[in-house]
Amino acid sequence: MQATDGAQTHQRVCEQPGCRLGGDYRAPRARDRLNEHRWFCLEHIREYNKKWDYFAGLDADEIEAHIRADTTWRRPVWPLGGRSSGGSYAHIIDPFGLADDAGLGEKPAPHYDGSEQLTPAERNALDVLELSWPLTRAAVKSRYKELVKRHHPDANGGAREAEEKLKQINAAYSTLRASEHLPTE
Numbered sequence: 626m627q628a629t630d631g632a633q634t635h636q637r638v639c640e641q642p643g644c645r646l647g648g649d650y651r652a653p654r655a656r657d658r659l660n661e662h663r664w665f666c667l668e669h670i671r672e673y674n675k676k677w678d679y680f681a682g683l684d685a686d687e688i689e690a691h692i693r694a695d696t697t698w699r700r701p702v703w704p705l706g707g708r709s710s711g712g713s714y715a716h717i718i719d720p721f722g723l724a725d726d727a728g729l730g731e732k733p734a735p736h737y738d739g740s741e742q743l744t745p746a747e748r749n750a751l752d753v754l755e756l757s758w759p760l761t762r763a764a765v766k767s768r769y770k771e772l773v774k775r776h777h778p779d780a781n782g783g784a785r786e787a788e789e790k791l792k793q794i795n796a797a798y799s800t801l802r803a804s805e806h807l808p809t810e
């Protein structure tokens with residue numbers, strides 16, 4: 626006869642050392658190892674989630690090392706707010722979609738470093754180009770090229786709206802190109 630004890634009710638146990646809760650939440654091991662997983666309880670996957678985001682610039686081994694170090698694990702050494710809002714970040718902030726599933730919401734509000742100094746014309750130009758601050762000249766240029774391609778009248782059967790949109794895009798680009806507020810690189 627075999628009794629079922631607590632340990633067998635969960636197939637997986639949270640990987641956080643010392644934690645005995647069920648590892649019901651799956652996390653990719655690293656950005657470049659998305660098919661390899663770690664399993665955590667809800668609380669610890671939240672921490673893992675934050676830390677993963679924070680260490681996004683490091684390579685997989687460095688992230689691993691930090692996560693395994695208990696002392697850094699237990700303390701919020703990462704900045705909890707005030708992260709920049711670059712588009713490439715958007716999918717990393719909540720990589721496992723937990724915010725929606727578990728009602729954990731509270732994504733950091735978009736953070737506009739130094740955007741106070743932008744003129745209304747520059748803000749408008751950002752809107753037209755669908756860009757958010759902060760950004761680089763290279764990013765402006767590449768978005769401009771992309772939008773010109775998309776809205777060029779030739780690509781839209783000579784449509785009047787496309788022509789109008791293209792004018793706005795050109796004006797927005799001129800504004801930003803002449804802006805003193807963009808980094809010079």
Ligand SMILES: [Zn+2]
Nearest residue numbers: 639644666669
């Ligand atoms: Zn846990």
